[in-house]
Amino acid sequence: MGTILQTTNLTKFFGGLCAVDGVNIEVKEGEIRGLIGPNGSGKSTFLNLICGIENNDRGEIFFNNQEINREPIHNRAKMGISRTFQTLELFKELTVLQNIMIGFHNSMKSNILGILVQTKKALNEEKDIYEQSTELLKIIGISNRANDRAGSLSYGQQRLLEISRALTTKPKLLLLDEPAAGLNLSEINDLVNLTYKINNQGVTIIIVEHRMEMIMKISDLITVLDEGKKIAEGKADDIKNNPAVQEAYLGKKREEYVRN
Amino acid sequence: MLNSERNRVLTIIIAVILIIIPLLIKSNYYIRLINLCGIYLLLTVGLNIITGYTGNPNMAQTAFWGIGAYASGLLSIKLGLPFWLSLPLSGLVAAMIGVLVGIPTLKLKVFHFAIGTIAFGQIIQLFFKNLEITGGPAGLKSIPTPKIGNYVFDSDFSYYYIILFVIFILISLAYRLEHSKYGRALKAIKESELALQMLGINVSYIKVLAFGVSTFYAGIAGSLYAHLFTYISPDTFSFFEAVKVLTMLYIGQAGSISGAIIGSIVLTILPEALRFSKVYYMAIYGIGIVIIFAYLPNGLIGLTRHPKIRKYIKNLGLR
Numbered sequence: 105m106g107t108i109l110q111t112t113n114l115t116k117f118f119g120g121l122c123a124v125d126g127v128n129i130e131v132k133e134g135e136i137r138g139l140i141g142p143n144g145s146g147k148s149t150f151l152n153l154i155c156g157i158e159n160n161d162r163g164e165i166f167f168n169n170q171e172i173n174r175e176p177i178h179n180r181a182k183m184g185i186s187r188t189f190q191t192l193e194l195f196k197e198l199t200v201l202q203n204i205m206i207g208f209h210n211s212m213k214s215n216i217l218g219i220l221v222q223t224k225k226a227l228n229e230e231k232d233i234y235e236q237s238t239e240l241l242k243i244i245g246i247s248n249r250a251n252d253r254a255g256s257l258s259y260g261q262q263r264l265l266e267i268s269r270a271l272t273t274k275p276k277l278l279l280l281d282e283p284a285a286g287l288n289l290s291e292i293n294d295l296v297n298l299t300y301k302i303n304n305q306g307v308t309i310i311i312v313e314h315r316m317e318m319i320m321k322i323s324d325l326i327t328v329l330d331e332g333k334k335i336a337e338g339k340a341d342d343i344k345n346n347p348a349v350q351e352a353y354l355g356k357k358r359e360e361y362v363r364n
Numbered sequence: 365m366l367n368s369e370r371n372r373v374l375t376i377i378i379a380v381i382l383i384i385i386p387l388l389i390k391s392n393y394y395i396r397l398i399n400l401c402g403i404y405l406l407l408t409v410g411l412n413i414i415t416g417y418t419g420n421p422n423m424a425q426t427a428f429w430g431i432g433a434y435a436s437g438l439l440s441i442k443l444g445l446p447f448w449l450s451l452p453l454s455g456l457v458a459a460m461i462g463v464l465v466g467i468p469t470l471k472l473k474v475f476h477f478a479i480g481t482i483a484f485g486q487i488i489q490l491f492f493k494n495l496e497i498t499g500g501p502a503g504l505k506s507i508p509t510p511k512i513g514n515y516v517f518d519s520d521f522s523y524y525y526i527i528l529f530v531i532f533i534l535i536s537l538a539y540r541l542e543h544s545k546y547g548r549a550l551k552a553i554k555e556s557e558l559a560l561q562m563l564g565i566n567v568s569y570i571k572v573l574a575f576g577v578s579t580f581y582a583g584i585a586g587s588l589y590a591h592l593f594t595y596i597s598p599d600t601f602s603f604f605e606a607v608k609v610l611t612m613l614y615i616g617q618a619g620s621i622s623g624a625i626i627g628s629i630v631l632t633i634l635p636e637a638l639r640f641s642k643v644y645y646m647a648i649y650g651i652g653i654v655i656i657f658a659y660l661p662n663g664l665i666g667l668t669r670h671p672k673i674r675k676y677i678k679n680l681g682l683r
Contacts, residue, residue: 155562157558176561176566177558177561177562178560178561178562178563178564178565178566178567179564181561181562181563181564182564186562186563187562189558189559193556193558193559193562194555194556194559195551195552195555195556195559196555197554197555198548198551198552198555202548202551202552205545205548206545206548206549206552206560206563206565207563208545209545209548209549209563209564209565210563210564210565212545216541216546216573216577219540219541219544219545219546220537220540220541222540226544230543230544230545233545269559269563270562270563272563273563273564
């Protein structure tokens with residue numbers, strides 16, 4: 105099992121604020137890695153740096169042993185990195201089916217000329233993608249809403265749609281940014297099962313979450329950030345009992361405040 | 365009747381009407397108006413491809429109209445090319461320049477893109493007015509009319525069929541583009557460029573592609589215009605006209621081909637229909653546009669979405 109993602113001294117400044125401070129991380133293929141930390145600890149910025157939405161100021165990012173620092177977002181996506189967003193980035197005014205079909209954009213090889221002239225290849229591809237997308241909707245259980253506005257789905261369904269759309273590009277690394285936000289307990293259970301299913305297909309997953317029970321249960325390893333720095337890394341039990349982690353979330357123990 | 369059968373009958377009826385229009389109209393004035401309508405239709409359908417789908421307002425569509433017109437005129441006059449060659453070539457010239465202009469400007473945010481295209485339009489118009497080869501402020505004259513063998517298309521009645529044919533082809537192409545992977549991705553730009561990039565789609569590339577296709581339409585419209593009027597003046601390809609085409613798109617419905625068609629037809633015919641009231645025609649025209657913008661954000665085509673109207677259409681049995 106090789107290393108799929110590695111960052112060395114990853115650093116990002118926003119003006120004077122250091123959002124991500126010299127973070128070294130190594131994620132192995134097939135892992136489910138949890139990424140936690142108090143608000144403002146740099147988790148979302150870290151994800152943004154990995155997928156290219158932000159450019160790092162120092163350090164390197166290696167994806168499958170290839171340095172991807174300079175690659176634009178869409179190239180990183182083509183290399184196999186995919187991401188869902190905390191605030192859903194669905195195409196709300198387009199239909200559910202169209203949202204999925206757009207995901208298959210790059211797997212369609214005909215160019216603009218072929219499309220305008222309607223070569224057999226172009227027509228077949230369009231039909232093929234239509235069928236694949238319809239099939240995917242059937243699998244995730246929302247095919248009855250295929251032609252509805254994506255924005256008209258329930259929140260849980262929108263989350264499901266966003267994750268499914270991220271899978272259309274057959275990613276090797278999937279970054280989930282607070283996927284459980286706004287979901288009820290039963291939906292979270294479905295999400296956990298879905299995450300396992302995706303992981304079993306060979307997709308490495310990095311999941312940022314605030315729901316501790318979920319992260320502890322699902323992750324192979326957990327990395328903890330605080331104020332941009334990595335303060336702990338290990339299995340769930342070690343993290344739970346780590347005093348630095350507790351301090352980051354809950355503040356210093358009362359005695360220490362009194363002493364100081 | 366089955367729906368598909370009904371659609372086929374409707375299509376045939378519309379096709380027949382379109383074909384016999386020149387036989388029904390007797391006045392030169394009105395057939396010229398209809399031809400002009402067709403030219404604006406092409407400009408607007410083209411504009412829809414960049415502005416309607418992605419929301420980037422291309423204020424230079426009429427500048428490319430001019431590029432196509434001058435290119436076609438000059439290719440015919442200086443190089444002696446027949447219309448049938450200079451027509452597609454001017455489309456290509458406009459498209460290539462469009463791509464060059466699009467690459468830097470489409471990196472800008474929507475508002476700045478608009479300013480950039482306004483600037484480009486002004487510069488191009490200055491070129492038309494000041495270069496010797498374009499005839500300067502006097503424009504280009506004696507542009508040859510198209511002919512096949514010995515038959516010359518020197519009347520609006522025969523030229524109509526050239527425009528109709530070109531429109532038929534270009535609308536089919538626009539339709540195919542809309543219902544392809546590019547159409548979907550372009551429409552999604554307004555929703556979330558970020559998500560598109562995360563799906564591996566090079567958003568800059570498809571924006572420039574759309575811009576190039578849109579200017580191709582403008583170039584073709586320019587060529588048709590040049591060989592119909594046989595004389596072109598740089599004053600025609602102005603910012604004022606650019607606003608007119610943009611208005612046509614939004615009146616109809618930005619983002620739909622049928623919107624572009626309706627908008628261009630309505631706004632070409634309406635000013636003429638209002639000529640009876642010389643004094644008030646500008647006021648009526650202006651107020652009409654304001655009312656449509658205020659109450660019909662989705663344009664005239666958006667009217668068909670209104671529940672009461674959908675019911676009416678359903679009762680007519682057209683759905």
